[in-house]
Amino acid sequence: MKCAPFDYVRASSVEEVVKVLAESDGDGKILAGGQSLVPVLALRMARPSVLVDVNRIPGLGAIRPSGDAVEVGALVRHSRLVEQTNHPLLAEAARWIGHTAIRARGTAGGSVAHADPSAELPVVAVGTGATATVAGPSGVRSVAAEDLFLSALVTSLDEDEMITGLRFPLPTRWGFAEFARRHGDFALVTAVVTELGGAVRITLGGVASVPQRAAHAEQVLADGGTAREAARAAADEIDPTADLHGSAPFRRAIAGEMVRRALAQAGIGQE
């Protein structure tokens, strides 16, 4: 379990990252916190020719309130998200990521770029309608979270692009509920409830290859339904797959329950 050989570049600017990635012909990889990438390298499931270490690039580590949103630099560690008070939902979600050591190193940019369907931050990103700032050879663009996640571990980022920051809008009400086998495990199911501009979103993690909006359940609420009814609708509309930790019907039931709990926390649809 040792990684295959690779070249290593410690980049000092975003431009340098983009340049090295472009020159590597799609064979380069950004190294941020390393908490997802290094295990994959060690298992030799990825064999990039060059690793571009972005940890020393200045200016990517800030958390800044901006109007009705909070801007989070790509290199902000999960532990900082836990501590900050500007975006309580982000703080709550980050608390559920792994363990202390992982939160001390793992980054917001890395988590979103890695696009694990069971990870917390991608669900919050979709749930809050976050946007990612992405730098590439042809300049900087903005990508909405919905458009970022294509499938498990696959994003719409080009191989020579880098996320430099994320903008998470502040929900007026929110709820977060997660079910995992052990403390700190990737979620079997995460439910994020957000109220944005009066509309309620229900977003689920762990039930599909990308964070999934429970559109039907959202409609139930919009039509004046209760949290229980919305929870049932969410359980019905998803199509989770079975794994070692539970059958599809079990995951469906857990998803419904997590939606119910998140709605209760948000104070939405309560009888």
Added chain:
Amino acid sequence: MSDDGSPADAPTTGSLGRSVRRKEDQRLVTGHGHYVTDVELPRMRHVAFLRSPYGHARITGVDAAAAREAGYRVFTGEDFAHVALRAQSALPSYVETDQPVLAYEKACFAGEPVAAVVAADRYRAEDGLELVEVDYEALPATVCAWDEPTEPVHPEAPDNVLLQRTFDAGSVSDAFAAADLVVERELVTNRHAGNPMECRAGVALWDAAAGKLTFWNGTQVPHIVRNMVAELMGLPEGNVRVIAPDVGGGFGVKAVLYPEDVALCLMAREMPGIPLKWVEDRAEHLLAATHARDHRYLMKAGFSAEGRLLAVEADVTCNVGAYSVYPWTAGIEPLMAGGLLSGPYKLENYRCTVRGVATNTAPSGPYRGVARPASVFAMEAMFDHAATRLGIDPIEIRRRNVITPEDIPYKMPSRLVDDSGHYAECLDKALDALGYDVLRAEQERRRGTDEPPIGIGVALYNELTGLGRAASAGPRMPFRTGHDACTVRMNPDGRVTVISGVTSQGQGLETTMAQIVADAIGVPYEDVDVRIGDTDEALWGFGAFSSRQAVIGGGAAHNTALAVKDKVLDLAAGLIEAAVDDLRIENGEVYVVGEPKPQISVAEVARVAYLESNRLPEGIEPGLDATRFFDPIRGAFAAGAQVAAIEVDRVTGELRILKYVCVEDAGRAMHPQIVDGQIAGSIAQGLGGAMYEHLVYDEAGNLSTGTLLDYLMPTSAEIPDMVIGHVSHPAANPLGVRGVGEGGTLGPNAVLAGALHDALGIDIDTLPISPASVWKELQ
């Protein structure tokens, strides 16, 4: 408990019975432990093993040319085809089979080593593995021991059965005919393993000029390793030195001699003067270190209307994996299951057939509690089920059947002799600590409310510890593990060096051996140092397994220290011209009866013994040392009771442990903190096995739980606070101790399954208990 953790009635002199500061902690907790991984030697090179990606396959070709051209030293199965690990037993039904050092004709489980590459570091060694081409022809794999095999694992055993034995006592058919209730259950326990913090590791160095092999090995059994390696390599045993430095956990997994160990030593002989190092990573460990507890119990128990257990008939199948584990054999789990299934309960009519069945999975081996976490689960399920059917309280039905002190010595139906009988006392104490009546009332109150239901579970068990030559005879292996040796040397300064045959993987053996010797001689604990884990130093020790070391290694240390004490007293008597029977040693000083002041110090006596032969009395040789063996002949049963209260989330199937209590009889607790640590740690492992840990193979024999992402180890966040209590009935051995290393693992399966039955009326037939499995039962 007082502040230092010792019971209020602890002795005022001596160190036994007190939680003295552990000798090993200075180095272990300050990061100065020295593990095999820390061994760095000049010219050292690193080894990586190529492992079979198939559960079962014929190996039709191995091509290492590209790797060799790239400068790697490569070894393949052919190189060591003349050496095989062949675990032996004289049991009539046992089928002996070979385990190759590196697989060459066929691979029998996914992860079996097929080739080895040597390189300057582990990264390069793994690069080298990618250059070795192996051609496989896949064969049908058998992963479940109770499925019909299509292609046997070993041609010698066409039905894959490596061992089968029937325990028979009384007449079960008559007893069933007379029974008012017959309970039948099929119970399946989950394959899991010890997973010590430190994986396996070895460094082998061949000194060609001296013809000597040195093997640093993270093992629980250095002398057994020496003996076996010498035999397999045809070396004089005195030319093999095995060193087990600090070892980071073992739990039985490291009580086995593995093909990788032997390969390392054989490769070292081919590369004289070059130390070869292999440090197992976690993925290898999950794949290829021994597994355990993959069992099925077909249980049938007969009860009278009053809940008396009349008969048990059982058919136990243990998945022993691809090879008969060396040297313990495929009998290790089945024989233990059959021998101890009836546990602490009185039973006359017993028929139990146990079998060890080979499959295309990693070999099964000893794991803390060997088989009994599963067999206790099976037995307690009978009582829980019968209690419900007969309308008897689950605690009461156990009381009616348990072996009592009046029954001692009690010959169990498997003919093992229980010397304890203190189960009811453990149970009473445990229920008290749990607050049984209050919890039952709360359970009642919650019925019919929305609140999560409460359940109470219980398990009683007898842990067979410190097996002497008679008790360890069962598996009929070509050796008996009943004894250990100890050497005690008093140095010229009066301090003491103990060279013990025990080994430690974190259990604090340096501390307990020092306590025993200090108290037996009468010198301060601080004046005793203990050296363990080097076969060139210690005369003999079988090592750490079967909760044997406190009883056997401790007994040897005690007896040896007494022999040295006698020498000190003889010499002192001559020096101060007093009668030896009037002398006693206390705190490093020699006193004469009736004299309040010491007459001579131990240090002065020791100085004379080594440096001042001019002062030696007539007939006394220089030096103060002794070496003694100890064998308790029989074993010491340690009684235990575990009870817990849980609450269950009916929606998610999650269970939460409200309170977990364990009461055990350690006999005399030499170091209360170490005893509690052993109990707490083994309960934590038991809970891991009951709720989280599960090694799963797919049908082709691929391990689906190949990393700790999928194989869930409990962390401290999953383990509840526990209440640990003690009863203390000294055993019949020099120190009065009973082993406590494993008992904790025996309870949790049964306790949690029983608690779920109590809370929800569901029957847990398959482990582990997960939210998904409870949820399913609730639908």
